[in-house]
Amino acid sequence: MRGIWKYRDLLPSVRNRVTLGEGGTPLFQISSEIFLKDESRNPTGSFEDRASAFAVSWLLDRGVRKVICDDDIDRCLSLATYSAAAGLECFAPLMNLPLSLLGAKFTEERVSLREPFYHLGEMTIAFEIAEEVEPDAVVIPMGSGSNVVMVWKGFRIASEAGMIERLPKIFAVRPRLSKGSIARELTQEPLFLKDALRAVKESGGRVIEAGDEEIIRAQRSLAKMGFLMSSSGSVAYSAIKEVREMTSVFLLTGRFRGFTRKIGETKEIILSILAECPSSGYSLWKSVSEHRKISIQAIYQHLRELEEREMVEKRDGKYHVTSKGRMLLAEI
Known part of the structure; x- marks a missing residue:
């Protein structure tokens, strides 16, 4: 079995496993010390598919037939895709052609996905890294903070399971600007901020802030290597100078979504x-x-x-x- 369900014994038990081929994303070594974990290879183009696959499976087990997305575009597209695959009714506070094709319906209701069960699938990023390399550092973009929390939790579980001998330091990278950043998806309400800061501290890592120029520079560097990432998906790589002389894995969390209708x-x-x-x-x-x-x-x-x-x-x-x-x- 491939993807996130390969690690079903390390995840809370669910009966109805929904999958569209999420997980199992490649880890590229670009130098002796630098590795890139390309989460854009997931079905809808971001790490959110790991969370959606587990969350929709968990909801099916409990007889839930309706889900409401928050206003994060990657999360909304992912959750709508997995809801459609599972036959669940999906409501979203925004709408575009992909969401319409998936059968999602517009709602003005606003929700925040604070429930931990929704994000548990993100732990599988750590399990996959642990099977391939034992890094000194893992560099993660931080928006709501869920990915930081779940990846750290995943490494702790991997350590307890004997998959790795030592835990990596977690470096959380967030935009320097709280408003107006080009990585606007990462300036959302930091629902898991306290837990994320605790995870960073426990690991011995630290929080790094990146300005727009650094993010753009990282995005261009990645593009020249063949990784077409969104601004938010490139944020981790903007901190490459902060982890010199360390074996480091950078999470590239989402692909570039070009808007085809140029408005000027x-x-x-x-x-x-x-x-x-x-x-x-x-x-x-x-x-x-x-x-x-x-x-x-x-x-x-x-x-x-x-x-x-x-x-x-x-x-x-x-x-x-x-x-x-x-x-x-x-x-x-």
């Missing part, structure tokens, strides 16, 4: 500003003018075009980004 840089700026704070046309013009020279007439023209594309809507005298507009921002 000015519209991207407008959407980014409105996503942070809904504004009137005049206030928006003042904000955009900080980035480029533009007339107020041009701002209203862009807003009309974005309204026609259903990416913004006007309510109470202010322009707001729609779920469709937020989907575009997540994929730019």
